[in-house]
Amino acid sequence: MTPKKTLAAFLDELASSSPAPGGGSVAALAGALGAALTAMVCSLTIGKKKYAAVEQEMTRILAQAGELRARFTTLIDTDTAAFNKVMEAFGLPKDTDPQKALRAAAVREATKEATLVPLQVMKHCIDALALTRQVAVAGNLNSISDAGVAAWMLHAAVESAGLNVRINLNGLSDQEFVGWKSEELESLRKSSRMMVEEIQSIVAEKLRKE
Amino acid sequence: MTPKKTLAAFLDELASSSPAPGGGSVAALAGALGAALTAMVCSLTIGKKKYAAVEQEMTRILAQAGELRARFTTLIDTDTAAFNKVMEAFGLPKDTDPQKALRAAAVREATKEATLVPLQVMKHCIDALALTRQVAVAGNLNSISDAGVAAWMLHAAVESAGLNVRINLNGLSDQEFVGWKSEELESLRKSSRMMVEEIQSIVAEKLRKE
Numbered sequence: 001m002t003p004k005k006t007l008a009a010f011l012d013e014l015a016s017s018s019p020a021p022g023g024g025s026v027a028a029l030a031g032a033l034g035a036a037l038t039a040m041v042c043s044l045t046i047g048k049k050k051y052a053a054v055e056q057e058m059t060r061i062l063a064q065a066g067e068l069r070a071r072f073t074t075l076i077d078t079d080t081a082a083f084n085k086v087m088e089a090f091g092l093p094k095d096t097d098p099q100k101a102l103r104a105a106a107v108r109e110a111t112k113e114a115t116l117v118p119l120q121v122m123k124h125c126i127d128a129l130a131l132t133r134q135v136a137v138a139g140n141l142n143s144i145s146d147a148g149v150a151a152w153m154l155h156a157a158v159e160s161a162g163l164n165v166r167i168n169l170n171g172l173s174d175q176e177f178v179g180w181k182s183e184e185l186e187s188l189r190k191s192s193r194m195m196v197e198e199i200q201s202i203v204a205e206k207l208r209k210e
Numbered sequence: 211m212t213p214k215k216t217l218a219a220f221l222d223e224l225a226s227s228s229p230a231p232g233g234g235s236v237a238a239l240a241g242a243l244g245a246a247l248t249a250m251v252c253s254l255t256i257g258k259k260k261y262a263a264v265e266q267e268m269t270r271i272l273a274q275a276g277e278l279r280a281r282f283t284t285l286i287d288t289d290t291a292a293f294n295k296v297m298e299a300f301g302l303p304k305d306t307d308p309q310k311a312l313r314a315a316a317v318r319e320a321t322k323e324a325t326l327v328p329l330q331v332m333k334h335c336i337d338a339l340a341l342t343r344q345v346a347v348a349g350n351l352n353s354i355s356d357a358g359v360a361a362w363m364l365h366a367a368v369e370s371a372g373l374n375v376r377i378n379l380n381g382l383s384d385q386e387f388v389g390w391k392s393e394e395l396e397s398l399r400k401s402s403r404m405m406v407e408e409i410q411s412i413v414a415e416k417l418r419k420e
Contacts, residue, residue, distance in 0.1 A: 023359030149233030161239035
């Protein structure tokens with residue numbers, strides 16, 4: 001399990017000639033980093049007299065960011081597993097016609113699954129960005145740059161997961177699935193861009209006043 | 211040392227109420243992830259017949275990306291140390307005038323140092339983006355989405371480190387230092403935006419053809 005690995009070992013594995021973990025797992029990790037930083041701003045706000053009015057809100061966000069972080073952390077390995085399943089399907093025998101048909105079906109199913117994992121990462125990022133927005137607005141001003149970093153990580157996670165959705169959709173011929181998922185992909189990317197832009201302008205405004 | 215920590219432990223520390231590691235360390239880690247993914251594309255290109263013509267180029271980039279990754283990995287802890295030094299300086303006694311003057315000087319020096327660390331992260335990101343561009347152009351087509359993810363991570367690292375430069379510059383009154391470093395900050399951000407845009411259009415073009 002990746003979360004039990006050291007950072008150095010994970011980076012080594014990433015840089016190696018093994019194709020997984022790759023960009024899909026990094027997208028999920030970036031999501032986890034964004035959720036953890038959002039939680040940090042809550043942790044640095046809770047218990048401070050000056051922020052007593054938002055204590056309840058911050059406690060709620062802290063719990064939600066923690067849940068999202070756990071999901072992202074799981075998705076690091078889910079993505080690697082989904083990728084390996086596609087590779088396994090490609091490795092099935094293709095000597096006879098029935099074998100070919102079985103192999104094609106296995107590749108198709110595994111590729112669909114490998115599309116759904118990064119889409120899930122994207123959806124969680126949108127939820128996380130909503131929390132990041134709240135901590136940027138109401139959290140400890142001293143941590144405003146951390147809220148900004150959280151938003152950049154989540155945006156990079158959305159775009160990165162999006163590239164993994166796209167490359168998997170390219171391998172599918174089911175035009176209905178491809179059409180629906182492409183639409184979902186673009187709508188999630190658009191939401192992320194709008195949210196990050198808004199959060200960064202809140203952060204920039206507070207950094208100016210600081 | 212952070213690289214020896216597990217991912218789970220690092221994420222826990224990040225989310226905690228300890229202000230460091232924080233966004234500055236995450237920026238350096240995002241740089242390391244971008245450099246590692248760039249190296250991965252090289253690793254998946256080297257030794258493949260189809261890419262024999264770029265083997266030398268990929269071997270060179272692999273080594274350079276490895277060096278940059280090592281620097282980013284070191285900077286994760288350098289940033290935490292620089293932040294802690296600022297906090298220490300703020301903790302110095304301020305009962306007498308000489309104490310106040312010493313404290314102010316210590317805060318000033320530590321804050322300047324804490325500005326230079328994320329600036330260094332930004333510069334390394336620009337170098338890394340130049341390598342990522344090369345692997346997007348000439349590396350294994352099957353890894354094109356990984357090159358795209360590398361670019362998003364490096365861009366998020368630039369913007370994240372930039373927020374840390376900005377918040378530290380806000381604490382300084384040396385207008386010459388603030389002026390020069392602000393200019394450098396904006397020029398590095400602009401370079402990153404242009405490079406990432408170019409890399410993403412190379413990636414999108416190849417994903418369309420794929």
